[in-house]
Amino acid sequence: MPTKKKKPNKKAQRKTVKKRHLSQNMRILLATVFLLGFVAICLVALVKLRTSLLPENVSIQSYEKLVYEEPAGEIHTKKNYSYTDILDLIDNQLVNGPNSMGWRRLPDQRNVQVRKIFGDFPSAPFLAELVAHIEQTETPAQLKVSRNNGIIHFFWQGDLRLELRYQVPAVVQSRQGKIAVIMDDMGTSLGPLRELLQLDIIITPSILPGTGKALSSTSLLQEKGREYMIHMPMQPRSYPRTNPGANALLLGQSKTKTRQLVQSYMAAVPGAVGGNNHMGSRYTEESEGMRIVLNELKKHELFFIDSRTIGDSVAFSEARKMGLKTATRNIFLDNQDDISYIRRQIRKMVNLAGENQEVIAICHPHAATLEAFRLEQRWLEQQPVDFVSASKLVHVY
Secondary structure (H helix, E strand, O other): OOOOOOOOOHHHHHHHHHHHHOOOOHHHHHHHHHHHHHHHHHHHHHHHHHHHOOOOOOOOOOOOOOOOOOOOOOOOOOOOOOOOHHHHHHHHHHHOOOOOEEEEEEEEEEEEEEEOOOOOOHHHHHHHHHHHHHHHHHOOEEEEEEEHHHHEEEOOOEEEEEEEEEOOOOOOOOOOEEEEEEEEEEEOOOHHHHHHHOOOEEEEEEEOOOOOOOHHHHHHHHHHHHHHHHEEEEOOOOOOOOOOOOEEOOOOOOHHHHHHHHHHHHHOOOOOEEEEEEOOOOOOOHHHHHHHHHHHHHHHEEEEEEOOOOOOHHHHHHHHHOOOOOEOOEEOOOOOOOHHHHHHHHHHHHHHHHHHHHEEEEEEEOOOHHHHHHHHHHHHHHOOEOOHHHHHHHHHH
């Protein structure tokens, strides 16, 4: 007899289908949870990795804006400049500037003040930068230069107010120039530092205190017998929009706080021989704060080099007055992150050394900057200049 087929149990079928649906939904849920967990773990790992490579005391957001100075075009914005402001600028940059070895007041001539300046006539690039800054103040001030006669005239509203007399520049026989290159913003990574040390050029690193690799950088440099500096964070003109980093020197801080910050910089970059300002276009305009900073450096026998991120910086002149070893920046090499531009600036730097004998250049650990030095290395070896550490070009006036 044929076997009678059992009718399918519809209730059981529905249970099986339902079970399959539940099983499939569970698999989708588990896969989603796994994927979300994996993404979360990756994000945490990336944040930890990035934090380890960034300065310890600087947030990610602030580090992205941690450039050597505030955006171009904002540097010279200020309240209305007065006649006294411009006169102070002339005093800081010329009468007591880096080229002046002292001065003497001569008798006034028709209400025109006359000063005899001892020292070399300022270089053309230095004067061009000063003239440009005066023009940006949008005041009725004007500087007229007569290099052949050794005279600089300062006019206000078309009237001659000040005459600076220098010895007429003599034709100098060719001598070996000296160049100190400072590389700012070091300490965030050891990679650029190792590349710098592979160059056959002496470059002085300036390390940002508090950065993640600051201490490792000092250890590596000490092993190599190389000197280094502290890149001291100071308030820029566009603060707080532009962030100089955590624990920066800011206007309005107490004398005690200022001294404590400078001491913390020295502790964070042990063994440094001197310092220069990181940003600071606003801070270096104020004598009171700079005197406290410079006095602290002098106590510990450290020099200070004015990066001159602003034309009317008083940092150099204040350091000079207190007998601190000091100098001032002559040229920036990498205002543009472009290899061709930087190579031209490197050659300009060498030409300045032929004119001024001693030149201080500032650059940054950009890939383009390091590559430009590699490409120019052979040419530089053939030039009549010596590359020296920054400490060789600071002086007591």
